[in-house]
Amino acid sequence: MIYLNKRELFSKLPSVDEVLNQEDIKNTLEEYPRNLVIECIRKVIDRKRKEIIDIKDDKNNINLDLNNIIKDIKNEINISYALSLKKVINATGTVLHTNLGRSLLSESIKEELWNSASRYSNLEYNIEKGQRGSRYDHLADTIKRLTNAEDVLVVNNNAAAVLLVLSTLAKDGEVIVSRGELVEVGGSFRIPSIMELSGTKLLEVGATNKTHLKDYEEAISEDTKAIMKVHTSNYRILGFTESVDIDELSILSKKHNIPVIEDLGSGVFIDLSKYGLSYEPTVLDSLRKGADIVTFSGDKMLGGPQAGIIVGKKEYIDKMKKNQLTRALRVDKLTICALESTLRTYLDEEKAIKEIPTLRMLTYKIDELEEKANDLLNKIKELKIDAKVCVEDGLSQVGGGSMPLETIKSKVVAITPNNMNVSTLERRLRLSNAHIIARVYENKYILDVRTIFEDEYDLIINELKNIFK
């Protein structure tokens, strides 16, 4: 075998123009922007040049075949042009995975969502009167029907909802909050910081584990603009604890003529304890017990798009609608459409549990999961890969800062490769085209079928086939 020296190798590298004139690349130019193609050609040629520079002895096996270089370039173009935000397979079993897009929308709203995205709509137009309308009107009827609230306002997310509520009702005044409820959610939402931002002064009462009604009562002064209760959905203080329920706070606040606000975090419309999950206060309960304003997320347990929903007394919500902040925090038509269609599903509880992916995944029965896991197991077994594969008991999580202590019994497929590190398997499946995100536990690669869609099984099978071939 004859090896070329470095100078000879450099002279074999094609120029950008040479590559551009290749038939294969000319075709590529019809599909992809010229600048991007040139950038990728340069990148691949540069990479080859560096490989030549790095050659340590006179023996080398650098492939400078033009066809091979063109293949690399086309690959580079594909990677560069792909969207950064892409589909992944969530095999972690965490239903509301904050890092993986939180809640998922139902397939059944696909057409309505696309219509409102690609065609004109009556977003801010009153068709009957032939004049300007309000974007918020589209959601009002459904939400009122579901919650019996007097009025509704929807903003970008629940953090924005809390900000708007405080800024409207309590600016330049004090808001009383129990010390046990000063939560941080998702590392970025802190009640004290939101209070500061809204121009209200936080008055903490009680101790971390215990707050009594009289703590609130003694703190009320002429500067008090509201009492706020925060549902500590992402952590829980256990043991010797006491907090004051919203109905008692409501009586107290009425006596002093100030509003009581409840931040529910993960708003639910259905009592999920019926389906084997622990009880979370519903929006309806909170309003019935006397909360004047309730805020919650659209994309936690509710299972809709990212949004912050504010429900409650009309007199307060009217003020919020007039706040300039509302304009800055306003939701777009896609959110309104996705939320309205998701909420409409709730008018029939059984349908909601079946059709809304978040609720469906949270309420799977264990034998349904076992069947799902066995289906996946059988498909993997057909591959005859060099690994031990079996179905095991597992634990899924609700996630999204909801029900912190809640783990739900699940069924998982566990893979232990015989001739590969399990972390190598994890990395290769994560970096594969299917982008499978899963846990490794006790030297096993764990696929929790709760959050895997059945139509994703073949993608998983394909990637396993590639890796174990």
Ligand SMILES: *Cc1c(COP(=O)(O)O)cnc(C)c1O
């Ligand atoms: C999640 C949560 C928030 C923040 O909601 P986003 O929709 O993520 O902005 C605020 N308060 C509580 C209690 C929460 O659980």
